[in-house]
Amino acid sequence: MAGLRFTSLRLRLVVVFALVALTAAVSASGIAYWLNREAVLTRTQNSALSDFRQQMQDRAAVLPAHPTQGELQHTANLMADSSQHFSVLLVGTDDNGRQVAGNSDLDAFTLQDVPVSLREAVAQKQKITGHNKHPYHLYWQRVSQGGTPYLVGGAKVDGGPTGYMLKSLEPEAKDLTSLAWSLGIATGLALIGAALLAQAAATTVLKPVHRLGVAARRLGEGKLDTRLRVSGTDELADLSRTFNKAAENLEKQVADMSSREESSRRFVADMSHELRTPLTAITAVTEVLEEELDAETGSVDPMIEPAVRLVVSETRRLNDLVENLMEVTRFDAGTARLVLDDVDVADQITACIDARAWLDAVELDAARGITARLDPRRLDVILANLIGNALKHGGSPVRVCVRTETRPEQDGAEVVIDVRDHGPGIPEDVLPHVFDRFYKASASRPRSEGSGLGLSIAMENARIHGGRITAANSPEGGAVFTLRLPRDASPLTEEPEKSGDPTE
Numbered sequence: 001m002a003g004l005r006f007t008s009l010r011l012r013l014v015v016v017f018a019l020v021a022l023t024a025a026v027s028a029s030g031i032a033y034w035l036n037r038e039a040v041l042t043r044t045q046n047s048a049l050s051d052f053r054q055q056m057q058d059r060a061a062v063l064p065a066h067p068t069q070g071e072l073q074h075t076a077n078l079m080a081d082s083s084q085h086f087s088v089l090l091v092g093t094d095d096n097g098r099q100v101a102g103n104s105d106l107d108a109f110t111l112q113d114v115p116v117s118l119r120e121a122v123a124q125k126q127k128i129t130g131h132n133k134h135p136y137h138l139y140w141q142r143v144s145q146g147g148t149p150y151l152v153g154g155a156k157v158d159g160g161p162t163g164y165m166l167k168s169l170e171p172e173a174k175d176l177t178s179l180a181w182s183l184g185i186a187t188g189l190a191l192i193g194a195a196l197l198a199q200a201a202a203t204t205v206l207k208p209v210h211r212l213g214v215a216a217r218r219l220g221e222g223k224l225d226t227r228l229r230v231s232g233t234d235e236l237a238d239l240s241r242t243f244n245k246a247a248e249n250l251e252k253q254v255a256d257m258s259s260r261e262e263s264s265r266r267f268v269a270d271m272s273h274e275l276r277t278p279l280t281a282i283t284a285v286t287e288v289l290e291e292e293l294d295a296e297t298g299s300v301d302p303m304i305e306p307a308v309r310l311v312v313s314e315t316r317r318l319n320d321l322v323e324n325l326m327e328v329t330r331f332d333a334g335t336a337r338l339v340l341d342d343v344d345v346a347d348q349i350t351a352c353i354d355a356r357a358w359l360d361a362v363e364l365d366a367a368r369g370i371t372a373r374l375d376p377r378r379l380d381v382i383l384a385n386l387i388g389n390a391l392k393h394g395g396s397p398v399r400v401c402v403r404t405e406t407r408p409e410q411d412g413a414e415v416v417i418d419v420r421d422h423g424p425g426i427p428e429d430v431l432p433h434v435f436d437r438f439y440k441a442s443a444s445r446p447r448s449e450g451s452g453l454g455l456s457i458a459m460e461n462a463r464i465h466g467g468r469i470t471a472a473n474s475p476e477g478g479a480v481f482t483l484r485l486p487r488d489a490s491p492l493t494e495e496p497e498k499s500g501d502p503t504e
Contacts, residue, residue, distance in 0.1 A: 021194030029183035055079040072102025080104035092161035122154040224251035366402035385458040394421025425473040
């Protein structure tokens with residue numbers, strides 16, 4: 001096969017395997033990333049908030065109700081000196097009621113860095129109940145500043161300052177980014193592995209299918225002895241066994257049919273041959289009787305004259321039938337051969353018409369000089385059948401036209417002969433069968449002058465030349481038979497070179 005197409009089974013298998021692997025890998029990687037992300041952030045967040053809460057209880061709670069900025073600064077520095085490495089901002093009011101703040105990070109963390117919603121939640125005093133023993137709670141929120149993620153938490157000491165913490169989550173973000181890259185690489189490797197696995201699976205599956213296709217093609221070419229090698233017990237092996245069984249049955253049936261057909265051909269040939277001897281004698285007698293009928297002496301009794309004429313007519317008909325049967329037998333047996341000669345088509349048609357005394361009933365439109373290398377005897381048989389059929393069933397005048405044509409899909413030119421009559425034409429339901437053997441248009445008149453083999457023999461003679469005959473109705477009325485023959489039938493008589501098939 002000259003390349004993969006999307007319709008190929010191999011490509012579809014690879015695509016399906018890749019899509020399944022991609023879906024599974026992306027799903028697994030997404031779930032793993034999400035779970036690890038939540039675990040890492042939650043662990044870091046809980047540790048930082050727990051430490052901050054503890055620092056608020058241990059250090060911020062001991063500050064006076066109205067601390068100074070220095071006290072807030074000192075306490076913020078102490079609280080920031082923690083293993084969690086967060087910044088601390090303490091906010092309170094001094095004795096004059098002014099807001100003072102202490103920052104552990106040299107003003108890098110200010111009140112403006114704390115979301116308003118978080119400040120409002122921290123400052124809101126809760127009602128003391130049996131389930132709530134603290135008026136103020138610890139709140140937190142994740143924010144992003146300059147592309148860096150941070151954790152912001154806040155809590156208020158009852159009757160004391162409000163504290164906020166800011167912890168950078170950049171190390172965790174880097175770890176998660178590394179994890180995402182690792183999962184992405186793993187997904188890519190899984191996709192590549194799935195594609196390779198799909199290719200291997202496709203090769204394993206498609207190799208028997210390819211062998212089956214080759215065997216079916218050889219079987220279709222007539223090589224009925226084709227068989228598949230069966231190995232294994234899977235479905236493909238069962239399919240191969242079924243194919244071998246079908247091929248064996250087909251070979252047997254074709255052999256039986258060929259044997260019966262050969263017997264039938266032999267019977268027809270033998271019968272025709274055996275009939276020729278008595279027919280020769282009968283024909284000689286009928287010729288004598290016909291001469292007596294035509295004699296002026298009138299030696300034949302007028303009472304038996306119709307019977308004698310009937311015997312003469314039927315003897316001729318039987319003789320023609322035997323000759324036609326022998327010709328058909330030669331075509332069926334493949335023994336018909338061409339004896340080629342250079343002929344002038346117009347002269348050949350004229351000779352055919354003149355030999356049968358049809359000159360007054362046939363109009364010939366053929367230029368002299370149109371030559372072709374054909375079998376003159378077989379061409380005469382074709383013309384006699386076509387023109388005779390037109391005169392018998394169509395009516396005169398019969399017009400015969402000759403021309404040459406060149407077909408791009410064929411090598412060289414061809415001779416085209418049209419035989420048109422002026423009769424009622426051929427019924428549409430009869431047209432597909434006019435070249436069938438023993439076919440007669442009227443089933444109510446099975447006995448007619450013709451044997452039903454003339455057009456069939458004409459078609460066989462055209463085919464052996466590499467030509468063809470078509471039948472149609474003319475728009476002006478009447479039937480038209482068109483004979484197409486190559487101008488040189490020599491290539492058909494050449495013996496083909498024998499070549500062995502290395503795969504057989």
